[in-house]
Amino acid sequence: MGPAACVAGLALLAAVRCGSSAEPAARAHGKGRNRAAVPEWRMPGPMPVPERLRMLAANQDDLFIWFRLPSMMEGLKAQAGKAASPVEQASALLRLGISHIEMGQNEEGLQALSGALAAAKSAGASSDMQRGIRFWIGMAHIRQGEQDNCLSMHGPDACLFPIRGGGIHRNQAGSRAAIADFEGLLREQPDNMGHRWLLNLCYQTVGEYPDKVPKEFLIPPAVFAAEADIGRFPNVAGERGVSELRLSGGAALEDFDGDGDLDLLVSSSGVADPMHLFLNDGAGQFTPAGPAAGLEEERGGLNFTTADYDNDGDVDVFLLRGGWMGVRGRHPNSLLRNDGHGVFTDVTVEAGILSFHPTQTASWADFDGDGWLDVFIGNESQNDHEEPCELYRNRGDGTFEEMAERVGLAHKGWVKAAVWGDVDNDGRPDLYVSQAVSPNILFHNDGPAGPDGAWRFTDVTAKAGVAEPTFSFPAVFFDYDNDGWLDLFVTSRLRDDVPTEPAPGGAAGGRAPRGQDKIDSSPALMPFLADLLGQEQHLHVPPCLYRNNHDGTFTDVARAAHIAHPMLGMGLNVGDLNNDGWMDVAVGTGNPALSTLVPNMLFLNDGGKQFRNITASAGFGHLQKGHGIAFGDIDGDGDQDVFEELGAVWPGDRARSALFLNPGHGAHWVTLRLAGTTSNRLGTGARIAVTVSTPHGERTIHALAGTGGSFGCSSHQQEIGLGDAAAIRRIEIRWPGPAAEPQVLQGVPMDRVLLVRQGAARVEASLR
Numbered sequence: 001m002g003p004a005a006c007v008a009g010l011a012l013l014a015a016v017r018c019g020s021s022a023e024p025a026a027r028a029h030g031k032g033r034n035r036a037a038v039p040e041w042r043m044p045g046p047m048p049v050p051e052r053l054r055m056l057a058a059n060q061d062d063l064f065i066w067f068r069l070p071s072m073m074e075g076l077k078a079q080a081g082k083a084a085s086p087v088e089q090a091s092a093l094l095r096l097g098i099s100h101i102e103m104g105q106n107e108e109g110l111q112a113l114s115g116a117l118a119a120a121k122s123a124g125a126s127s128d129m130q131r132g133i134r135f136w137i138g139m140a141h142i143r144q145g146e147q148d149n150c151l152s153m154h155g156p157d158a159c160l161f162p163i164r165g166g167g168i169h170r171n172q173a174g175s176r177a178a179i180a181d182f183e184g185l186l187r188e189q190p191d192n193m194g195h196r197w198l199l200n201l202c203y204q205t206v207g208e209y210p211d212k213v214p215k216e217f218l219i220p221p222a223v224f225a226a227e228a229d230i231g232r233f234p235n236v237a238g239e240r241g242v243s244e245l246r247l248s249g250g251a252a253l254e255d256f257d258g259d260g261d262l263d264l265l266v267s268s269s270g271v272a273d274p275m276h277l278f279l280n281d282g283a284g285q286f287t288p289a290g291p292a293a294g295l296e297e298e299r300g301g302l303n304f305t306t307a308d309y310d311n312d313g314d315v316d317v318f319l320l321r322g323g324w325m326g327v328r329g330r331h332p333n334s335l336l337r338n339d340g341h342g343v344f345t346d347v348t349v350e351a352g353i354l355s356f357h358p359t360q361t362a363s364w365a366d367f368d369g370d371g372w373l374d375v376f377i378g379n380e381s382q383n384d385h386e387e388p389c390e391l392y393r394n395r396g397d398g399t400f401e402e403m404a405e406r407v408g409l410a411h412k413g414w415v416k417a418a419v420w421g422d423v424d425n426d427g428r429p430d431l432y433v434s435q436a437v438s439p440n441i442l443f444h445n446d447g448p449a450g451p452d453g454a455w456r457f458t459d460v461t462a463k464a465g466v467a468e469p470t471f472s473f474p475a476v477f478f479d480y481d482n483d484g485w486l487d488l489f490v491t492s493r494l495r496d497d498v499p500t501e502p503a504p505g506g507a508a509g510g511r512a513p514r515g516q517d518k519i520d521s522s523p524a525l526m527p528f529l530a531d532l533l534g535q536e537q538h539l540h541v542p543p544c545l546y547r548n549n550h551d552g553t554f555t556d557v558a559r560a561a562h563i564a565h566p567m568l569g570m571g572l573n574v575g576d577l578n579n580d581g582w583m584d585v586a587v588g589t590g591n592p593a594l595s596t597l598v599p600n601m602l603f604l605n606d607g608g609k610q611f612r613n614i615t616a617s618a619g620f621g622h623l624q625k626g627h628g629i630a631f632g633d634i635d636g637d638g639d640q641d642v643f644e645e646l647g648a649v650w651p652g653d654r655a656r657s658a659l660f661l662n663p664g665h666g667a668h669w670v671t672l673r674l675a676g677t678t679s680n681r682l683g684t685g686a687r688i689a690v691t692v693s694t695p696h697g698e699r700t701i702h703a704l705a706g707t708g709g710s711f712g713c714s715s716h717q718q719e720i721g722l723g724d725a726a727a728i729r730r731i732e733i734r735w736p737g738p739a740a741e742p743q744v745l746q747g748v749p750m751d752r753v754l755l756v757r758q759g760a761a762r763v764e765a766s767l768r
Contacts, residue, residue: 042330042356049332049348050297056331057272057299064325066102066592066649067271073099080115090119094133101136101594104652106144106174113137131185135195138181139594142198143652145174145205150624154243154656156235161599161621162224163204175205186217194525194595201597201623223532226617227562228604230578233618233642233660240634241286242278242643243656248570248625249273250303251645251657252713253632254315257342260753260766262632262715263289266645266657267301267319271331274299275319277342284635284661294344298334303628306713307364307373310398311681314338315716318375323360324649326382330356333377352399357387361710365420365429366680367407367445368455369737372396373680376404378415378433386412389433407450408457413438417710420685421477421486423464424552427739429685431457432466434475434490434710439467466490466554469541474572476709478583479702480561481608484689485548486704491569491587492541494524524596527566540566563611567601573709575631575640577618579667579721581692581701582608586642588626588711592649600626600644622646624655629712633719634659638669638751640719645712668692668722671753673766674705676735679758682716685736692725699723722750731756 041047041055060067076096083089093116100109117133149169150158157167169175182199186192200219203209210221237243242264249267256263261280267273275295278286289295301319309316317336322329335351336344348354357379364373372394379387388410392400404410409431417434424430428445435441442464443457450456461467469492477486527540542564546554558564563585571588578584582605589600599621603611615621620642628645635641639662646655670690674683686705691698703720707713722728728750732742735758745763748754754763 042332046349049334049346049354052332053271053297053299060271063271063328066651069099069103069651073103080112086119086123087125090116090123090125090133093119094136097140098136101140101143102650102652104143104147104650104654106140106147106652109140109143110137113140127188131188134181134185138178138185138198141174141178141181142202142597143174143594145169145172145178145202148174149205151245151654151656154238156238159623159655160235160619161201161204161623162221162616163201163209167205168207169205172206175202178202179206183214183217190216193529194523197525197529198595198597219529219532224616226614227612228606228614229617230604230614230665231618231663233577233620233662235619235622235658236661237643237657237659240284240659241288242659244276245647245654245656246270246645247273247647247651247654248302248627248649249645249647250301250320250712251628251630251643252304252306252317252707253630253634253643253715254306254713255715255717256315256338257289258314258340261636262634262717263342264630264643265304265306265317266628267304268647269300269302269649270651271300275301275304279342280634282636284641289342293342295336298336298344298346300331301334302360303711304713305362305364305375306707306716307375307684308680308682308716309335309364309373309375309394310337311372311676312340313675313681314340315682317344318362318364320359320362320377322358323380325358326380327358327385329358329380330387331358332356333359333362347398350399352401353392355390355402357390359387359415361415361418363418363420363431363710365431365685366736367391367420367429367431368393369428370394370396371676371678371680371737373684375400376409376418376420376431378418380414380416380436381412382414388412389415389418407455408459409443411441413441416473417475417490419475419477419488419710420706421488421704422685422687423477423486423488423548425485427734427737429736432475432477432488432490434472435470436473436493437471439470440472440475440490442466460552463552464554465556466544466546468544468556471541472543473569474709474711476572476574476585478574478704478708480545480583480605481547482582482700482702483548483550483608484700484702485550487548488544488546488554489563489572489574489585490544490546491567491572492543493568493591494527494540524568524591524593525598528568528598531566543567543569561610562613563603565601565613568596568598570625571600571627571629571644571709571711573629573631573712573714575642575708575714576719576721577602577604577640577642577662578665579639579669580605580665580723581699581721582606585611586620586629586631586644588629588644588646590625590648592653594648594650594653596625597623599623618660620660622658624648625653627711629709630714631708631719632715633671635661636753637662637664638671639664639721668725668750670720670722670728670748670750671766672718672720672731672763673753673755674716674718674733675755675757677758679735679737683733683735683758684716687734688718688720689732689742690720690722691729691731692722693727693729694724695726698729717753725750733758
């Protein structure tokens with residue numbers, strides 16, 4: 001290749017990565033508009049949040065890049081049509097093709113990409129450049145296969161890795177074409193781990209893995225084997241009525257209508273997508289609540305949390321908006337009050353909790369011990385704009401006051417998770433903040449230690465040793481080793497896996513989300529496959545499992561506990577899958593790149609010593625992007641089922657939800673529904689210790705009352721596995737609030753759903 005051809009190839013590479021189109025860039029950054037003006041929907045005043053959301057949805061073109069695709073594509077089409085050179089034409093057609101695929105328009109995408117490849121060849125572009133275009137042609141074929149099978153002909157095995165049975169594609173045209181695409185790419189670059197993974201995956205979808213995979217590209221079946229087997233959890237979302245097609249969002253299993261069984265609430269990140277409530281018939285069959293739930297105008301929301309903020313015994317909802325969107329994500333959150341029958345009213349404005357910061361995480365706790373739940377909101381500061389975190393103290397009259405600055409929690413960072421946990425057992429909840437691109441922070445709750453008895457939080461990260469991983473996302477406090485002290489698990493991402501908006505004034509000042517910014521967007525697959533093959537890799541930052549040392553410090557034991565795997569965590573929650581009294585971990589995986597097709601992950605806690613990957617044997621390895629995860633006993637049989645909200649952010653990357661039904665394991669259990677009197681009504685933050693007698697002697701099982709991880713809400717009822725217990729000897733509950741002797745209960749039956757009132761000497765039978 002001559003110098004001119006090399007220059008042409010480099011020019012094309014720069015054009016694609018930086019986005020040289022003047023017309024789309026002008027539209028993307030709002031040139032010609034008054035960017036200083038505050039949108040009407042963000043003006044202060046009594047305007048209800050649903051009305052603000054209607055205005056926001058009408059202007060979604062001006063939001064983050066995945067909402068602007070249609071208008072961007074118009075400019076790219078025009079640019080391709082009037083291109084002055086093959087380089088410009090190839091650049092416009094490549095970005096147009098990628099945009100079509102991200103919109104779910106694969107045929108149009110293939111047409112544009114074919115034109116891009118022809119133009120690149122005409123321009124004498126480098127082989128690297130042409131391979132990049134061919135990669136996207138392969139991705140278009142993979143997406144075609146997904147849409148024709150996993151979505152259009154969805155069944156319980158669809159997209160479950162390893163793909164088998166009903167998961168094998170009936171319409172194999174897309175996968176067959178992708179096999180040819182990626183075999184061709186691997187012949188030229190045999191060491192490309194991402195392409196190798198996608199090729200093996202495509203062979204699985206046509207039922208020819210491993211026999212027909214070229215030997216030099218085969219990933220051995222043995223590397224996918226589970227480390228333990230507790231039975232397969234079948235995906236029953238379709239037959240149970242919750243297999244909806246949505247973008248990424250939050251999820252909660254909770255008794256929203258007060259009839260004693262767990263209902264399902266989900267959100268979707270599309271700015272015009274409403275929340276949906278599904279009501280349980282008591283046997284685990286769900287029906288949509290419809291308009292009567294009052295949620296049709298509650299649109300958008302990548303995540304939400306649940307809590308009884310007004311202490312009336314009904315579970316309310318706090319819906320979070322604007323995450324990942326930078327300054328364009330200054331959207332209002334929504335506080336939704338439950339009337340006890342699963343009917344919600346937006347009370348954000350009257351509660352005094354209206355604000356406009358990009359966020360996807362919040363966490364509830366009674367930080368000052370007054371019996372009312374307060375909420376911390378982790379906001380996202382990026383580039384040169386600061387979005388301070390917020391702490392809203394509950395006044396106890398249905399309203400809140402913001403006081404983050406006063407107590408030392410007005411942190412400014414790119415916060416992706418916030419979780420409360422009493423790490424030193426002093427009776428006051430501490431706060432852990434996980435961040436995308438900087439060290440994480442542990443804030444110790446010092447109590448009324450400030451001037452005039454003011455409440456204060458202190459950064460104790462350095463002493464505690466919990467700053468890593470730097471590139472982190474969801475987190476959870478739980479007592480994984482049952483020693484009575486809370487431990488901490490923090491997931492991780494790639495070192496460069498942080499999508500951001502291009503900076504105003506030109507694409508060179510920032511990066512578009514992964515998918516638009518790289519010719520070959522498969523780097524996320526490389527550490528995943530390297531880990532499977534036992535090879536060293538550097539892109540991935542391992543997750544951290546921090547074991548509590550009982551002295552204010554923690555030790556990262558992730559590697560020793562066999563859970564330091566690349567997992568690209570987005571959703572996260574914990575529960576006891578086999579009722580053995582040890583908390584297990586479920587992780588929703590992925591990132592915005594369409595090529596990041598990696599299994600969601602499930603880890604079995606082996607006696608508090610290590611975790612075993614049971615993703616394959618349990619049938620949990622869904623390949624679609626995992627977000628909100630909720631554990632809960634949907635059918636009242638005493639074991640925990642798992643719901644996962646699936647889907648990503650691009651309009652064409654919607655997915656159907658999954659509901660994994662627990663096959664049962666014959667172990668004993670008890671479910672406790674807490675009813676606080678001086679503490680908050682649902683007992684959020686309470687510490688529960690259940691001591692049982694077993695054939696091997698006594699053991700104590702510990703639980704933290706709440707909804708679990710930071711992305712997805714398990715039920716507030718505490719579903720506690722008892723393993724091979726012969727009887728419950730006693731239950732001790734340390735209620736949140738001022739230090740007091742624990743409530744001790746004896747004579748508690750097993751295998752029952754029980755109501756525990758704070759201060760009562762005996763438990764009561766609950767609705768089930």
